[in-house]
Amino acid sequence: xxxxxxxxxxxxxxxxxxxxxxxxxxxxxxxxxxxxxxxxxxxxxxxxxxxxxxxxxxxxxxxxxxxxxxxxxxxxxxxxxxxxxxxxxxxxxxxxxxxxxxxxxxxxxxxxxxxxxxxxxxxxxxxxxxxxxxxxxxxxxxxxxxxxxxxxxxxxxxxxxxxxxxxxxxx
Numbered sequence: 001x002x003x004x005x006x007x008x009x010x011x012x013x014x015x016x017x018x019x020x021x022x023x024x025x026x027x028x029x030x031x032x033x034x035x036x037x038x039x040x041x042x043x044x045x046x047x048x049x050x051x052x053x054x055x056x057x058x059x060x061x062x063x064x065x066x067x068x069x070x071x072x073x074x075x076x077x078x079x080x081x082x083x084x085x086x087x088x089x090x091x092x093x094x095x096x097x098x099x100x101x102x103x104x105x106x107x108x109x110x111x112x113x114x115x116x117x118x119x120x121x122x123x124x125x126x127x128x129x130x131x132x133x134x135x136x137x138x139x140x141x142x143x144x145x146x147x148x149x150x151x152x153x154x155x156x157x158x159x160x161x162x163x164x165x166x167x168x169x170x171x
Contacts (some may be wrong), residue, residue, distance in 0.1 A: 047113040055113040070155035072143045081135035081165035090127035090145040100127035102146040109139040134165035
């Protein structure tokens with residue numbers, strides 16, 4: 001019979017040893033925690049058209065949105081909402097006096113209505129962005145271009161999503 005020598009490991013002391021606390025030591029019972037969770041209002045997992053308008057108002061303020069100059073290129077029928085290609089092109093001379101400063105993208109039903117911002121510096125020759133976004137449902141996508149003159153131009157598109165992107169459901 002062979003014997004193995006077992007050397008005990010030293011216990012961690014001081015800051016290396018985590019402090020163990022229970023709910024009771026914090027002055028809280030399980031019942032109070034469960035009641036607190038049950039009473040919390042559950043927010044919707046999707047934005048609403050009102051949330052979309054509020055998010056746009058945060059960017060635009062009281063300025064008027066004008067139709068035109070912006071071309072939103074997104075498929076109208078999307079098989080999988082996990083990676084939806086999106087291109088926004090804005091007709092602008094891109095000179096020092098008249099250029100696009102920013103492009104903002106919003107959606108109507110994802111958890112966050114403000115999806116994307118792109119700030120274009122003075123050395124950018126063409127006002128165009130391309131990216132991929134997640135879409136949780138069929139909805140309206142809105143693109144807004146902000147000019148150096150303080151104007152806002154917009155375009156929108158309705159898209160149908162057959163397989164929604166993975167979103168957490170709070171209900």
